[in-house]
Amino acid sequence: MPYDDLRSFLGTLEKEGQLLRISDEVLPEPDLAAAANATGRIGENAPALFFDNVKGFTDAQIAMNVHGSWANHALALGLPKNTPVKEQVEEFARRWDAFPVAPERREDAPWRENTQEGEDVDLFSVLPLFRLNDGDGGFYLDKAAVVSRDPEDPENFGKQNVGIYRIEALGANRLAIQPVPVHDVAIHLNKAEEVGEDLPIAITLGNDPVMAIVAGMPMAYDQSEFEMAGALRGAPAPIATAPLTGFDVPWGSEVVIEGVIESRKRQIEGPFGEFTGHYSGGRRMPVVRIDRISYRTNPVFESLYLGMPWTECDYLVGPNTCVPLLKQLREAFPEVQAVNAMYTHGLMVIISTKKRYGGFAKAVGMRAMTTPHGLGYVAQVIVVDEDVDPFNLPQVMWAMSAKVNPKEDVVIIPNLSVLELAPASEPAGITSKMIIDATTPVAPDVRGNFSTPAKDLPETAEWAKRLQDMIAARH
């Protein structure tokens, strides 16, 4: 049963023992962020957190770490909470094949209950904003799904984008936004700024759990996130029409903020403790004027802690980064078995593949770097054999330690593109990239002594399933 809004998902998390209500009074800073930071340090099945007693606020409700564990990610997709990660990724990839699933338009969205417009707009009166990391320049909306349209093709539903971008609160009706140049909203903004026009946007907060997954997913420019949400939900995604922009937005959002990115303007923004585990530094970023806020009564403010991995951000964008790379690689190389792009949004990727002939694995690694996402990420690729599970890091380390001859199997390519946030890039946006070929050489590549590998016993896979089922039945 898919979730149409955040609240129904929070109910399931609570029923499944995956939501922790914190009713003691907490400080907005540093408690909210520190508690969410701690979820990443207490094990990979940590719960979501729900705060409703924050000092100085009267009726604030704050949800954090909603996607921040493998159990929560599985539940977001409607899977049993103990589903192994590799199976979650495989199921995700299987549902992808149903794309596109047309959305269902609904009226009477709950966020129509309250409105602020024009001079009355005051973001601080609607949301309990707070700081995450010590060095952050301010308070952020970091899990909102931002909707924008291609100014040159505004009626094209596929080119309408829904993406998560970091957004800093700069005032009652002012925001700063980070459109990383490789992302779709940056393409929309570029087209608007080339002709000196503002870019209208709708910022939707507190969405159903699949909406957050697709908004953080590196899809193709003309693929609709709403149609992908339908595929992943197994049912059409409910959408509604935003009153000011006329954009399509999630029906179930807690808050819908509408306004414009002001053309050709930049203002100091940040730093922000980013998904890279480093601060971004202060840069001059585009600014947003808020013209209208629509919101549910007592909206739930959903936020996400990110900093040194792993944090909720890594669980949220882990599987949804693996699947596009897996699909795009298989288009060229059907030999590809699995892709683990869960490390820092795919700055490092592990690929398992069969080989056609000697040298093939390195070609697979190079293709990963030239996929749309790879152009901005994928700085390091480890390629392993088809019998190595790229999600099983001890197996990957075995392949690295046993199969790599550094002189021939480590390939470094200078001066390739990467997103500017990559801390190791120099100058920002440029990096060398590396392929480590940890596959067994095949003819005509005859290096090494690999003729007698030890394999799992033929009965082992069956026993693994049997033991997993016994463990699951115990809970």
Next chain:
Amino acid sequence: MNSKLVDGAECPRCPADTITHLATSPVPGVWDVLQCTHCLYTWRTSEPDRRTRRDAYPEAFKLTDADIENAIEVPAVPPLRV
């Protein structure tokens, strides 16, 4: 919203003393949210000293005028299409 300058306030991050008031706590008197008009640093008065006091603010996060003026544009403003 009160956008008046706050007397006697100092930005923890840059040397500016032009601080405005962005928000106040819904429960009166608990905290205020302030902002530096120069570097746009925003803070709540109830935050720890390391985020609110110039003398306790970490050197690594301090901003100078040069830092602000020389900050790169992301994304760059494109040329106007004629």
